Amino acid sequence: MFQPNTFTAKGPLGFASHIWSEHRVGLAIVGILGLIFAVEPPQAVESTWFTIDALLSTAPFLVLSILMAAYASATGADGLIAKAFTGAPVVMIVAAAALGGLSPFCSCGVIPLIAALLAMGVPLAPVMAFWLASPVIDPSMFILTTGLLGFEFAVAKTLTAVGLGLFGGVVTHALTASGHFRDVLKPQARGGCCGAASLTAPKPVAWRFWTDPARRSTFAREAWGTTVFLVKWLALAFLLESLMLAYVPAAWISGALGGSGLAPIVTATFVGVPAYLNGYAALPLVSGLMEQGMVPGAGLTFLVAGGVTSLPAAIAVYALVRPRVFALYIALALSGSLASGLLYQLWLGSAG
Template sequence: MTETSLASPSLRSALRHLWQDQRVWLATAAILGTVALFDPSQAAQSARFAGQALLTTAPFLILSIALAAWAGATGADNLIARAFTGAPTLMIALGALAGGLSPFCSCGVIPLVAALLSMGVPLSAVMAFWLASPIMDPSMFVLTAGVLGPEFAVAKTLTALGLGLFGGTVTHVLSRGGAFAAPLRDGIGSGGCGGVRIRAPKPVIWRFWAEPDRRAKFGRTAWSTTLFLARWLMLAFVLESLMLAWIPAETVTATLGGDGLLPILTATLVGVPAYLNGYAALPLVGGLIEQGMAPGAGMAFLVAGGVTSIPAAIAVWALARPQVFALYIALSLIGTFTSGLLFQIWTTLA
């Protein structure tokens, strides 16, 4: 057997990984290039939009990347993971509460989720945080109360907590049967190597920079995580910009009028592709509610737009294995429809 033939498998593996690393950048470039052929100004606007969005989320990205790299380099990831091995109910409740108070959007929460899962935090607690986070935060509560009223703001807050608790509980029940043992895709954190399982205890060295191997691990983890998040979030933000530009918000929300279950179901499904910034959507939904749109449909549209939008779904798909992605989408849709239905019932009875 020749030296060339011995090297061939390694070469093919290297080329395959190189292609997997670059295909997202190529897809983003292809989208912008195609748009530039027909609408150069929109291509420039989309590129600026994506760049500005990355800069806006940069503080959260840097914090999450540094946290993941620090935990791996020091060995603290095992301690963090073991902190979540107590009562599952308490961990799920804390995850939902933290999500309802955190200032993360559906894409911005991705790096923190990746860091938590790579540390070995159980998927159930992370899922509770993951689902609750994009729906509500303190500033959103104040604005929602001002535009749609305190009742709507409180209901949306309860929806965030309820969806987090529901998603975390369902995930926990399924995980007890052995499902989702490794939620992260291969090459992301410890995905593929038992990401949610507590790893063998290792000594914790807080001053990791004093050891060359730990310094090197910190650098490798930070760099690989940065590249991964940057390429997928760039694609998500480019798509978001095109959706905002080509799908008028008024046209989308105008389809949500009427009474009964159908408007709520329509709002749940329309909220998936029709991404609206949570703040920008409030006055539009408020105006339609004043014109007779069912409040439950308004609630469903706002929740779906934050949790299950296409940009968010792309980020989730890049991070998690297909079965976890499917679970996330299913929990989001079921929770969104249920929240709209319950809010409609409440407003009717009130």
């Protein structure tokens, strides 16, 4: 699931690029702490303990999410995704949106999986439904969201993921039915790694994976890789949260993203794109922002918009599909994210 990058470059520049690619999160943590120690040592100590304490408090949810991700990979349950893309268009859209909101695919696996689907001739509408829903939530993220932001918020995020997928799938189906978007992939875009293999050559699911040595090895490898991935990203996120709580004025947060009405949610829609780090890393950041006055609707919008349209994801999408499809993807993501935040805030207001 969380696979290291392949190192092929030669020489000092290639070595430096490899080190940065493999350890950029750890280097960022060390660099930030080093800078704070040089400028304000007491805050560096406080931020370090804040990060450690936050990781320990999140540990039960973290362990459960790691076990779920490793189990899905070891059993071969991720191969079930192939069954979502057969049948009538409406059925495919609904199934793809639901599986997108529930599937435990890693961020590196979404793009090659989408490439494989499109290369196999799967219609764009169900692919778009899965594409939009998948980055927003998965079982592991649901557990962590519950731990950091509460069960109600986690449910709202899950419903938003499925709803965004349905919205995108229906709109895309209507456009393709009218003759648009017949040519989707760029010529150089072809399938690749991670989830694509499960789709093109799905293996039988073995729920009792521990009886197979190869699957036990897969479980151990995935559990370790997921642990490293989550711990380093969460450590960076908690470190940034500590700095945000120390240096970002609560009045500024309340003014920019707090309050009521449309403005904070609209702001969160567009701020989420450049400010978003990672699906897991964003959770404690949003928790800190909400503690300082950001309305829940803006928090949901930030997570959804950032998850779907973050700069790394957007660059990967642009490299894969033609410009018109990319523009549709961005438009659906931003409009759906804005609508989800507004609806959630309206629901909170009526419920309150």
